[in-house]
Amino acid sequence: MQGLVIRSTGSWYEVQETILQENLSDDLQVDNQQPREVMKCRLKGKFKTKELKITNPIAVGDRVIYEIENESEQTGVITNILPRDNYIIRKSVHKTAHGQLIASNLDQAMIIATLTSPRTSLGFIDRFLVAAESFRIPAVVIFNKTDLLSEEGLEYQQELVEIYEKIGYKCLQTSTTENLNIDKFEFALKDKKTLLSGHSGVGKSSLVNALNPALDIRTAEISTFANKGIHTTTFAQMFEITRNSYIIDTPGIKELGLMDISPAELSHYFPEMRNFLNKCKFNNCLHTHEPKCVVRDAVEAGEIAECRYQSYLSMLENDDDRR
Numbered sequence: 001m002q003g004l005v006i007r008s009t010g011s012w013y014e015v016q017e018t019i020l021q022e023n024l025s026d027d028l029q030v031d032n033q034q035p036r037e038v039m040k041c042r043l044k045g046k047f048k049t050k051e052l053k054i055t056n057p058i059a060v061g062d063r064v065i066y067e068i069e070n071e072s073e074q075t076g077v078i079t080n081i082l083p084r085d086n087y088i089i090r091k092s093v094h095k096t097a098h099g100q101l102i103a104s105n106l107d108q109a110m111i112i113a114t115l116t117s118p119r120t121s122l123g124f125i126d127r128f129l130v131a132a133e134s135f136r137i138p139a140v141v142i143f144n145k146t147d148l149l150s151e152e153g154l155e156y157q158q159e160l161v162e163i164y165e166k167i168g169y170k171c172l173q174t175s176t177t178e179n180l181n182i183d184k185f186e187f188a189l190k191d192k193k194t195l196l197s198g199h200s201g202v203g204k205s206s207l208v209n210a211l212n213p214a215l216d217i218r219t220a221e222i223s224t225f226a227n228k229g230i231h232t233t234t235f236a237q238m239f240e241i242t243r244n245s246y247i248i249d250t251p252g253i254k255e256l257g258l259m260d261i262s263p264a265e266l267s268h269y270f271p272e273m274r275n276f277l278n279k280c281k282f283n284n285c286l287h288t289h290e291p292k293c294v295v296r297d298a299v300e301a302g303e304i305a306e307c308r309y310q311s312y313l314s315m316l317e318n319d320d321d322r323r
């Protein structure tokens with residue numbers, strides 16, 4: 001049987017049955033009603049993690065092959081892991097040469113930001129976007145609490161949306177209190193597996209709650225559990241907010257820590273810089289002060305947004321934070 005890992009404790013895994021197209025019953029041709037079982041599974045034997053140096057062999061989002069062990073107790077055994085489209089990983093707390101696999105097979109990574117109460121800095125958003133680029137996962141920026149913004153605030157937010165959309169990031173301006181663009185938020189999540197991140201207080205729970213009130217309690221429980229630090233290694237969890245739309249709630253942005261991005265590589269994760277990269281005078285140009293740097297020229301010409309360039313510089317400086 002094929003399934004999707006929706007929860008992991010490190011020793012056992014909750015696997016949700018995947019209904020393959022050919023197995024759909026005739027009267028339920030669309031996969032939106034057929035019940036799916038969830039089994040508590042163990043791993044069969046030792047799994048080779050191959051070239052990936054990871055401390056945990058399986059994470060939420062993994063597609064696996066499993067066998068039912070005990071139907072009445074709903075237990076099973078995972079026999080195989082299907083190839084991953086992508087994955088996110090962070091440095092292991094214990095084994096520094098190894099990473100901890102957080103989640104795999106993501107369709108997108110979404111950052112929930114607010115310009116006020118609390119203020120999410122642009123540096124924070126850009127770090128998130130760079131991390132998503134480095135994992136090759138499309139990123140989306142949600143500006144929530146739009147209702148709190150003044151006229152000037154709204155204009156500024158609109159400018160940011162234009163900056164980010166121009167370089168390829170989908171953006172939404174939402175408000176849960178005024179039900180603004182919640183339908184678009186729901187549509188953006190539809191049939192996808194989405195990593196949801198953002199500072200505490202920006203409205204992650206409220207947004208999720210607006211789509212599926214039943215999930216609120218569970219996500220709240222996870223956050224407090226993670227905050228108390230009962231486990232040094234907290235595992236991400238996946239929630240099905242509507243049929244086949246999943247979110248992965250990470251305990252914090254640190255989960256998306258930038259692993260091993262060298263200064264020379266960093267500009268590759270700024271999509272608007274990519275076109276310029278081989279055109280600087282020096283082929284090892286870091287675009288900070290070097291003469292004949294086309295990236296700095298582009299910033300001066302307004303082709304690259306100044307705020308994005310500032311984030312780039314600050315990430316170069318804070319090399320330690322990224323590792």
Ligand SMILES: Nc1nc2c(ncn2[C@@H]2O[C@H](COP(=O)(O)OP(=O)(O)O)[C@@H](O)[C@H]2O)c(=O)[nH]1
Binds near residue numbers: 145146175205206
């Ligand atoms: N004004 C305003 N407040 C909001 C909005 N969304 C959430 N809040 C409030 O912000 C606070 C934090 O929201 P919560 O969903 O718990 O944030 P989380 O920590 O990211 O899960 C709560 O008091 C919410 O009622 C919004 O769009 N506008």
Ligand SMILES: [Mg+2]
Binds near residue numbers: 204205206220223
């Ligand atoms: Mg919350």
Ligand SMILES: [Zn+2]
Binds near residue numbers: 292293
């Ligand atoms: Zn340069």
